[in-house]
Amino acid sequence: MNSYGAMKIRSDRRHGVGRVPRGNLDLAYVRAGRRGATPLLVVPGGPGMGSILPYRRLRRMAADRGFDVIMVEHRGVGFSRRDRAGVDLRSEDLTVTAAVEDLVAVLDVCAVDRAVVYGTSYGGYLAQVLGATHPQRVAAMVLDSTYASVDDFDLCRAYLRRLLWDGDDPASRGVAAALRALVEAGKVTDEETAVVVPLVYELGGVPLLSKLLMAVGKGRRRLWNRLAALVTGELTRVRPYVMEFDLAGVINFRECYAQKPDGRPLDPALPYASIADRFPSFTGEPIDAPAALRSFTWPVAVVSGARDLRSIPAVAQRIRDMTPHGVLVPFDGLAHSILDNHPAAALTIARQVTEEDLHRLPARTAHLAALRGRGRAALGATLLNLALTGSA
Structure with a gap:
C-alpha cells in the first residue's frame, strides 16, 4: 500500500x-443520524466545495432533528480528489453526469430508495439533474439559491448592476453613486469592485456596503484589500478538504458557466475570466433543466435570500414557476445559500417539504429566520461590522 x-x-x-x-x-x-428516519441527501455548492469537513455541525444538527443524513464528497474535492493510485482525477473524470451518478451510487450502498434531496447553489443544479435522470430516487426536493440555466447568470449580472451601479432602487441609490464616484476617481478598480461589492452587500446589505465605501473614500483600504484577496483566493488558492476549485473548476467552466466579461462595470465574470485559460472552454449544459423541472412530480421548495446576488430572487421565482408542485420560500435579510447562512431554517424546510403543509412555508419565513442556529455568514457580517467600526 x-x-x-x-x-x-x-x-x-x-x-x-x-x-x-x-x-x-x-x-x-x-452518513449520520438514526437509520430509518427521514433520509436526507444534502448536496453542497461548488464546484470545489467540500462536503465532509465543512458540514460536520450541519450533520449533527440534522441528526438531532431526526434525519438520516447523507453527504457525498464531490468528485475532485477533498476525500474524493484522488484515484486509487493517489493521483488527482483527470479532467475527463470530472463531469456533472458523473457527479450525479455518484449521488445515486451512495444512495444504493446506503440502501435508500428515495430521499429528500436538499441542493444549494451548484448542488441545487446537481439535484435538478438527479431529478431529471433518476426521478424514482426523489421523495421531495429543496432547491436553495440555485439556477436552471446558464442564461440565469446574465439575469443576475443585469440585476446586480441595476441595484448597485445604476441605483434604480431608491434604497441603493446613494451607495451606487458612492461606488461610481470611487471608480471614476480611480480609488478602486473594476476587478476589485466585481468581487468585493457583491460579497459585502450579501453580508450586510446597503448599510454595510455604505460603511465600507465611506472608509475607502477616506483612504482606509486595508479591509477592502483583504476582502478582494479573500474572494479571489477562493478561485486560486487550494484549501484542502474545504475549497478545491483548482481541480473541480473543470466542471464549472465546461458545463455550468458560460458568462464572459462584457466590458461594463461591476462584472462578476471578471474573476473567472482571469483564470479561464487554466480550464477547458464551455461545451454545453448536460440537460435541459427548465424542461426537466416541468416534469417533477414531487414537492419542491425553492428557497431564496433577498440579498442573494448570485442567484437572484427573480431566478428563484422562475424556477418555482416551472415546477408543478413547488412553492417559493423567500427570506428577507439573507443572502446566497440558506443552508450555509441559516442551517436551522434549512433543516426545518427539509422536514416540512415532505408534509402536507408545504404550501404554508412561504408564510412562515419570518418564523424560520428567527430560529436559533444562524450560519457562518452571520458571523462574517458581525466581524466585518466590527472591523469597519474600528477603522471609521
Whole structure:
C-alpha cells in the first residue's frame, strides 16, 4: 500500500468516511443520524466545495432533528480528489453526469430508495439533474439559491448592476453613486469592485456596503484589500478538504458557466475570466433543466435570500414557476445559500417539504429566520461590522 493509501485509511477512520467504488475512484461519503428516519441527501455548492469537513455541525444538527443524513464528497474535492493510485482525477473524470451518478451510487450502498434531496447553489443544479435522470430516487426536493440555466447568470449580472451601479432602487441609490464616484476617481478598480461589492452587500446589505465605501473614500483600504484577496483566493488558492476549485473548476467552466466579461462595470465574470485559460472552454449544459423541472412530480421548495446576488430572487421565482408542485420560500435579510447562512431554517424546510403543509412555508419565513442556529455568514457580517467600526 502506498503512503497515500495508508493516509486515506487513517483519515477515513478519523472522520467516519465511507467509500464506494466508482471506476478508478473510491468515492467518499458520510452518513449520520438514526437509520430509518427521514433520509436526507444534502448536496453542497461548488464546484470545489467540500462536503465532509465543512458540514460536520450541519450533520449533527440534522441528526438531532431526526434525519438520516447523507453527504457525498464531490468528485475532485477533498476525500474524493484522488484515484486509487493517489493521483488527482483527470479532467475527463470530472463531469456533472458523473457527479450525479455518484449521488445515486451512495444512495444504493446506503440502501435508500428515495430521499429528500436538499441542493444549494451548484448542488441545487446537481439535484435538478438527479431529478431529471433518476426521478424514482426523489421523495421531495429543496432547491436553495440555485439556477436552471446558464442564461440565469446574465439575469443576475443585469440585476446586480441595476441595484448597485445604476441605483434604480431608491434604497441603493446613494451607495451606487458612492461606488461610481470611487471608480471614476480611480480609488478602486473594476476587478476589485466585481468581487468585493457583491460579497459585502450579501453580508450586510446597503448599510454595510455604505460603511465600507465611506472608509475607502477616506483612504482606509486595508479591509477592502483583504476582502478582494479573500474572494479571489477562493478561485486560486487550494484549501484542502474545504475549497478545491483548482481541480473541480473543470466542471464549472465546461458545463455550468458560460458568462464572459462584457466590458461594463461591476462584472462578476471578471474573476473567472482571469483564470479561464487554466480550464477547458464551455461545451454545453448536460440537460435541459427548465424542461426537466416541468416534469417533477414531487414537492419542491425553492428557497431564496433577498440579498442573494448570485442567484437572484427573480431566478428563484422562475424556477418555482416551472415546477408543478413547488412553492417559493423567500427570506428577507439573507443572502446566497440558506443552508450555509441559516442551517436551522434549512433543516426545518427539509422536514416540512415532505408534509402536507408545504404550501404554508412561504408564510412562515419570518418564523424560520428567527430560529436559533444562524450560519457562518452571520458571523462574517458581525466581524466585518466590527472591523469597519474600528477603522471609521
